[in-house]
Amino acid sequence: MKFSDLPKPSEEPRPAGTAAPLSEKSSLPPTASDPFKELEEKESASKPVKSLSAAPPPAEETAEEFDRKVREESLQATEVYSEAVSAARQIYRALEKPLEVEGLEIPHEALRKLMAVVRSDNQEILILADRSAPDNYLYGHVVNVAVFSLRLGLSVGLTEEEMLTVAAGAFLHDIGMIPYLPMVLRPTRLSEDELKQVQRHSEEGAQLLTKFPSLQGRDLEVVSSIVVQVHERMEGMGYPQALGQDAIHRLAKLVGVCDMYESLTHMRAWRSRLLPHHVLRVMIEEHERTFEPGLVKSLVEALSLYPPGSFVRLSSGDIGRVVAVNHGLPTRPIVKVLVDAQGQRVAAPKVVNLATHPILYVSDAVDETKLPTSDQRLLLELRAQRWWVRGF
Ligand SMILES: [Fe+2]
Numbered sequence: 282m283k284f285s286d287l288p289k290p291s292e293e294p295r296p297a298g299t300a301a302p303l304s305e306k307s308s309l310p311p312t313a314s315d316p317f318k319e320l321e322e323k324e325s326a327s328k329p330v331k332s333l334s335a336a337p338p339p340a341e342e343t344a345e346e347f348d349r350k351v352r353e354e355s356l357q358a359t360e361v362y363s364e365a366v367s368a369a370r371q372i373y374r375a376l377e378k379p380l381e382v383e384g385l386e387i388p389h390e391a392l393r394k395l396m397a398v399v400r401s402d403n404q405e406i407l408i409l410a411d412r413s414a415p416d417n418y419l420y421g422h423v424v425n426v427a428v429f430s431l432r433l434g435l436s437v438g439l440t441e442e443e444m445l446t447v448a449a450g451a452f453l454h455d456i457g458m459i460p461y462l463p464m465v466l467r468p469t470r471l472s473e474d475e476l477k478q479v480q481r482h483s484e485e486g487a488q489l490l491t492k493f494p495s496l497q498g499r500d501l502e503v504v505s506s507i508v509v510q511v512h513e514r515m516e517g518m519g520y521p522q523a524l525g526q527d528a529i530h531r532l533a534k535l536v537g538v539c540d541m542y543e544s545l546t547h548m549r550a551w552r553s554r555l556l557p558h559h560v561l562r563v564m565i566e567e568h569e570r571t572f573e574p575g576l577v578k579s580l581v582e583a584l585s586l587y588p589p590g591s592f593v594r595l596s597s598g599d600i601g602r603v604v605a606v607n608h609g610l611p612t613r614p615i616v617k618v619l620v621d622a623q624g625q626r627v628a629a630p631k632v633v634n635l636a637t638h639p640i641l642y643v644s645d646a647v648d649e650t651k652l653p654t655s656d657q658r659l660l661l662e663l664r665a666q667r668w669w670v671r672g673f
Pocket of ligand 1: 422426454455540
């Protein structure tokens with residue numbers, strides 16, 4: 282996680298080359314050249330319709346049918362995600378005492394399984410990557426960054442070998458952060474001096490790669506580049522070396538995009554999370570200055586403008602969770618409707634594929650923990666779903 286990347290309270294000066302706070306960006310009027318807005322408007326020119334829960338289309342797929350269809354994918358994704366989080370916990374805990382540990386293994390098998398699940402277009406894994414680990418954010422963070430990096434790697438056509446290297450690099454990219462955890466887990470923002478200390482984690486992390494003896498030769502070189510350069514940005518705006526665009530390894534750029542996306546869409550001790558849709562909006566608006574333009578576009582294509590796991594309000598007023606994306610239709614995901622337009626829990630949740638409902642569209646992204654509903658139990662359930670609790 283790059284701390285200077287994160288949106289700060291409005292009284293703080295924003296470091297050069299970082300994304301503007303969303304409150305600032307989201308208030309900007311859309312412009313004709315706004316590619317994000319163009320995508321949204323292209324498919325959103327319909328009028329609101331009656332609540333789905335009040336008038337379900339006769340040919341609608343039920344949530345039960347959809348659930349049955351994805352059950353196998355979900356079980357598979359859960360298993361490999363769990364294995365990867367456990368591996369992260371084991372390795373990151375072992376590195377709490379670096380002087381006492383040698384001969385660590387990279388969890389190749391767990392990373393291969395993650396890659397296979399992502400390759401099979403199992404979108405349940407993207408929903409899991411929207412969650413946080415409750416004990417130490419790093420365990421979930423590095424796995425989530427690996428998932429998003431693999432998904433982005435697939436989109437940009439990485440080879441099998443490069444995909445595995447990216448997964449290892451993403452998984453290990455924050456090993457240097459361990460000594461700084463007491464600082465970053467504090468619920469208050471860091472001072473400038475503390476921020477400088479924390480920024481050492483990239484180079485210190487690369488040095489810790491010697492703890493993984495199987496990592497050698499070309500693999501070591503590339504993984505090391507990813508770990509040390511994940512916070513480098515275009516035009517020398519990143520750290521630790523303020524490298525220029527051509528000097529940053531292309532796989533480090535890829536993991537860097539996913540690291541920022543993951544960080545901003547998950548809460549930290551000192552700030553709340555931001556909605557995935559809004560994070561993508563900021564990233565696409567900032568991409569020319571901060572990231573390789575093609576990479577951000579590819580991330581949006583891979584996740585859609587409403588990524589799996591996020592919540593949206595439909596033009597009908599109904600609210601649901603995005604359960605899958607329709608590739609090539611970034612504003613028309615598949616949505617499981619959970620709350621009706623009156624804020625009531627839907628008795629029989631319905632799955633709506635916006636690709637086959639031209640009249641319906643996503644009207645906005647919503648925070649499921651702040652839904653306008655009097656159903657406190659539903660709110661608690663939705664809040665609980667933000668956390669990965671399996672295996673605790
Ligand atoms: Fe990170």
